[in-house]
Amino acid sequence: MQYKRRRKIVFDFTETENQKLMIKSVKEFCDRYLTSEKIREMDDKGHPYPRDIAEGLCSLGIVMGTVPMEHGGSGIDWMTQGMIAEVIGYYDPTIATAAGFMAVETGWGFTIDRYCSKTVREKYIKPAINGEKFVGIATTEPGGGSDVAGFKSTAKKEGDEWVINGEKTFISGTEECQKWGGGYWINVRTGPTLPEAPHRNMTSFFLPIDADGVEVQEPYRDAGRMAISTGGFTMKDVRLPEEYRLGEVNKGFYYTMEGFDNARLLIAFSCVGVIQRVIDEATPYIKERKVFGRPLAKYEAIQFELAEIYLEMEALRLMAQKTAWMQDIRYQEEGMPAKTSEARTFKPTEVAKWISLIKWKGPSLALDAARKAMLWFGAAGYTKDYLLEAAWRGVMSYVVGAEGGLNIQKIVVARELLGKEFIPYK
Ligand SMILES: Cc1cc2nc3c(=O)[nH]c(=O)nc-3n(C[C@H](O)[C@H](O)[C@H](O)COP(=O)(O)OP(=O)(O)OC[C@H]3O[C@@H](n4cnc5c(N)ncnc54)[C@H](O)[C@@H]3O)c2cc1C
Incomplete structure (x- = not known):
């Protein structure tokens, strides 16, 4: 060794x-x-x-x-x-x-x-x-979201058109999309499900929300992230011309993974901002609020937690910046602007590993920071006088599942460490 x-x-x-x-x-x-x-x-x-x-x-x-x-x-x-x-x-x-x-x-x-x-x-x-x-993304179906290749919606070619049937659930922005106009990236099956390779025969389309045959359901009553809707829709014999197809037939899985990488990267950066906000909200409070005759900030139990949150935020920010740097190099090859002259490239799966690291840790650390700060505030932290509880509810959406749940990020990381043959669900 x-x-x-x-x-x-x-x-x-x-x-x-x-x-x-x-x-x-x-x-x-x-x-x-x-x-x-x-x-x-x-x-x-x-x-x-x-x-x-x-x-x-x-x-x-x-x-x-x-x-x-x-x-x-x-x-x-x-x-x-x-x-x-x-x-x-x-x-x-x-x-x-x-x-x-x-x-x-x-x-x-x-x-x-x-x-x-x-x-x-x-x-x-x-x-x-x-x-x-x-515009948004609609991959999740009633049968589940983690198994991106496990969906049931289908598209069949009839003449010059594709006929689409299926259902999508827990989709961000359905109400906004309906009101403003727009549509979604959807994935549909364009061939049989192959047990040994379910990600094959999957094609992506752009679905206008007002296409004939699309029925949008009432949004869910989410726990947090309240200002934007999460809803679902059914697609019954929706006819889309070829020009609504995204990329090549049966290659949708790979494009979708690229889309997840792009969105996940930004979610991790947002979480750095959330943690910084928690620190900035909490610091004056713990300096001011006295318990047993002393400011909370004088107690080591509180200081240690604050220091830990700070460390985690700085580490997350650095990791997010390194990941963005890698992502820029990956896209630089295709002519996008990047800040670096580094003459190297990264395997997309290596970049995906870093993106999953920060998508896993970003929301988790932000959730934990908000929870800890709520405890420092005592009963006041449990009120709507502060944004801590709203941060805690909002960030939780990205822990439970939005843009991929925690365990899915860990599987992506482990795949890079162990090799594809150890992917658990294959
Ligand atoms: C607020 C919000 C907004 C959303 N917006 C969108 C959107 O815009 N578009 C969209 O397509 N979807 C969206 N989603 C859905 C999201 O993508 C799914 O929640 C996510 O993919 C998980 O799917 P699921 O909820 O069906 O959970 P499941 O797939 O049923 O998973 C349940 C739990 O099991 C874990 N798990 C799954 N597989 C494994 C495994 N192999 N090993 C160990 N654990 C595993 C998961 O991490 C999860 O914790 C949104 C969700 C939320 C909460």
């Missing part, structure tokens, strides 16, 4: 002038429109997501900012988009804005743009970039 020394990599995550400018304008917007009072109001009122805020964020060029300029986006890199997600996660720790709205639209809008026809781009992607429409 011999220790293998990994190549030394020099990271430089110093903000560029362009990043500084973009972050400044996002902060100015958030200071004005995503105040604590507004977030509380959005959380109390629930969905649909406020249209003016969505349009305002879009006007900054930061929703689907990674879409190339020639397709209507801002052509920014993932590092910049991630830094923006962190800022928004800070201002809206319920993560309805950061993760529910921005990460879904950006992660999936960008991926749809990569594989869609000119028609879909013109009719849906460009308007969604401007805040006129909503």
